[in-house]
Amino acid sequence: MRQGSRSAAIAAFAVAGFAAALLLDESALSVYVLLALTASVTVGVSLLMGHAGQVSLGHGAFYACGAYAAGLLATHGCPTWVGLLAAPLAAAAVAALVGVPLLLLRGHHLAFATLALHLMFLSLISELTITGGDVGLRGIPRLNVAGVELTSTRSYAYVSFGALFLIVVVARNILASRPGRALRALSSSEVAAASSGVAVGYYKLAVFALSAGFAGLAGGVYAFYMGYLAPGSFPVMLSIEYIVMAAVGGLGKVSGALAGSAVVFLLVHGLSRVATLSGMPSTAPIILSYAVYAVLLVSAVLFLPRGLVAWPAALWARARSRSSSAADATDAATQPAALSSAAAPAETVAPKHGSFS
Amino acid sequence: MSAFLSYLIHGIAQGSGYALVASGIIIVYRVTRVVNLAQGMFAVVAGFGTASLLEAGLPHALAEPMAIVMAAAVGVCTGYVAIGRRGTNPQASLIATLGVGVFAYAVEVLTWGDQPRSFSGLAGSHELFGVDIPRQYLLIAPITLLVFAGLELFFERTYAGKCMTACASNPYAAALQGIGVLRMGLYAFGLGGALGGIAGVLLTPLQPISYDSDVSLFVNGFAAAILAGLKRPVLALAGGLVLGVAESMVAGYSKASYQSSLALLLTLAILIAQATRREALHVVEE
Numbered sequence: 001m002r003q004g005s006r007s008a009a010i011a012a013f014a015v016a017g018f019a020a021a022l023l024l025d026e027s028a029l030s031v032y033v034l035l036a037l038t039a040s041v042t043v044g045v046s047l048l049m050g051h052a053g054q055v056s057l058g059h060g061a062f063y064a065c066g067a068y069a070a071g072l073l074a075t076h077g078c079p080t081w082v083g084l085l086a087a088p089l090a091a092a093a094v095a096a097l098v099g100v101p102l103l104l105l106r107g108h109h110l111a112f113a114t115l116a117l118h119l120m121f122l123s124l125i126s127e128l129t130i131t132g133g134d135v136g137l138r139g140i141p142r143l144n145v146a147g148v149e150l151t152s153t154r155s156y157a158y159v160s161f162g163a164l165f166l167i168v169v170v171a172r173n174i175l176a177s178r179p180g181r182a183l184r185a186l187s188s189s190e191v192a193a194a195s196s197g198v199a200v201g202y203y204k205l206a207v208f209a210l211s212a213g214f215a216g217l218a219g220g221v222y223a224f225y226m227g228y229l230a231p232g233s234f235p236v237m238l239s240i241e242y243i244v245m246a247a248v249g250g251l252g253k254v255s256g257a258l259a260g261s262a263v264v265f266l267l268v269h270g271l272s273r274v275a276t277l278s279g280m281p282s283t284a285p286i287i288l289s290y291a292v293y294a295v296l297l298v299s300a301v302l303f304l305p306r307g308l309v310a311w312p313a314a315l316w317a318r319a320r321s322r323s324s325s326a327a328d329a330t331d332a333a334t335q336p337a338a339l340s341s342a343a344a345p346a347e348t349v350a351p352k353h354g355s356f357s
Numbered sequence: 358m359s360a361f362l363s364y365l366i367h368g369i370a371q372g373s374g375y376a377l378v379a380s381g382i383i384i385v386y387r388v389t390r391v392v393n394l395a396q397g398m399f400a401v402v403a404g405f406g407t408a409s410l411l412e413a414g415l416p417h418a419l420a421e422p423m424a425i426v427m428a429a430a431v432g433v434c435t436g437y438v439a440i441g442r443r444g445t446n447p448q449a450s451l452i453a454t455l456g457v458g459v460f461a462y463a464v465e466v467l468t469w470g471d472q473p474r475s476f477s478g479l480a481g482s483h484e485l486f487g488v489d490i491p492r493q494y495l496l497i498a499p500i501t502l503l504v505f506a507g508l509e510l511f512f513e514r515t516y517a518g519k520c521m522t523a524c525a526s527n528p529y530a531a532a533l534q535g536i537g538v539l540r541m542g543l544y545a546f547g548l549g550g551a552l553g554g555i556a557g558v559l560l561t562p563l564q565p566i567s568y569d570s571d572v573s574l575f576v577n578g579f580a581a582a583i584l585a586g587l588k589r590p591v592l593a594l595a596g597g598l599v600l601g602v603a604e605s606m607v608a609g610y611s612k613a614s615y616q617s618s619l620a621l622l623l624t625l626a627i628l629i630a631q632a633t634r635r636e637a638l639h640v641v642e643e
Binding site: 105298 | 392617624
């Protein structure tokens, strides 16, 4: 029954995604492509934060890494499908390489390290001549599959949704299998997981590389879709946006990542459309988008630590416990790590009332 | 030689700013166990604030202190969001400070626009060993020293300072002694805001700031804090100066764009070295 409903959910997701790609009009499709790509990265970020308990402020760099890998290969005469295939591999390889030292760090140290990674990657691509420096990489050919050149936005909607679908299936299957259980174990306590025979370092590195691979694949599609890459397309804010989406949706859940990225992306996009109406100041779009990201992030972290997808369940549980006894509390302990139960143990000291000073 | 001297003085000025940001990071971290990702934002707020107040016709003696007080108030607000809600753990607080930093972008762009701004500090320059050095550069290091001396006195000699030290050392025991741990955390955020504000007020005349300057200020401040081992604010002064001078030399003798990467690599190396050492001693930390 459980298995059946899972497959049904996946099938419904596939049908809805492809139907949207088929039916939407041209202007909506360009939003759709970017949404699918953003969601692809967010699934990986959510996996990493929710199941390995690690905050990454550098996934924008892996996205950029995949994009540049695809773009560079394609502009240097490789078939475009080779570029697309290389994008996730390059990003995952970079993540696996830098992950060995970086994942020794935890919590805010890792957050800083991944932020540093993003900044250094940006300064690298704006220095190198092969990537076009600050000017950017121009003239990336369109994706060419089996002799058919994909030029329309609709074809990229199919490709980007295909990538997202692949990522969702991989992520769900991993979570439902032995590595998924190992990740859940290590997210609540690395020591306990290690003493139960989970190879903590290996799994953390694997999920880091995997989530980077997801970002790389999305970046590869982005490169062919845009046809032009510049360091300015991958600001630090990009990495933060993924965290906002993952946190809003609910960490560690694939459905949460999808819901979070859809809600946040569409909200920001809708508001920026309002902000570009005549009569608004030219800075209105960025003001609104920053404000929306910030308010959503803070309220998700403080008031909805299990995310949007857990909201109905939490409301339901609260209503039930109010009507019946309070005995059946939500099964908080068995949930994958949300922010409130993640790796670092909370300072449990409740502030006392008075103070002398 | 004269080039070396001007790089050195530039580095000391820049490093003093980093040290001020770093000391704010350290104080907040020690008292609340939260790394405040919005620390660079306080400097930006104070810099922008001073520019606006000066444009409104206030004299320097009023504009700068008011901007610093404003930054301190912003600090307390940041603290309230990050730790005000009971049961927020450090990781959630870390992300909450990130949210506050992004929210500040919106407010800053709304209030001050998205273009870089600056204001003139001390006018004129002095000649030192044959090098013309703007007075503002010579002002920064002494003020920073005074601030650090004041911090030292504050933690050694005042009740609030000792309460904060107690919270940093053991929040549970501090609470048992009747110290309001949350209140001390908010004070720490306020102090961090003021320190960031001082950095912003001092540095903005050297280099125009824009609303997203906070990333590089945070990164360099955190690097200096790591060099200081995230322990005593005074060590951050040394950390900031080392970093500032090293960056200035790299920028002067090779290429300006390498300077931030250098700081980042250095910090990463230290962090990773510390992590491997800690791993060997006791695994359960943080």
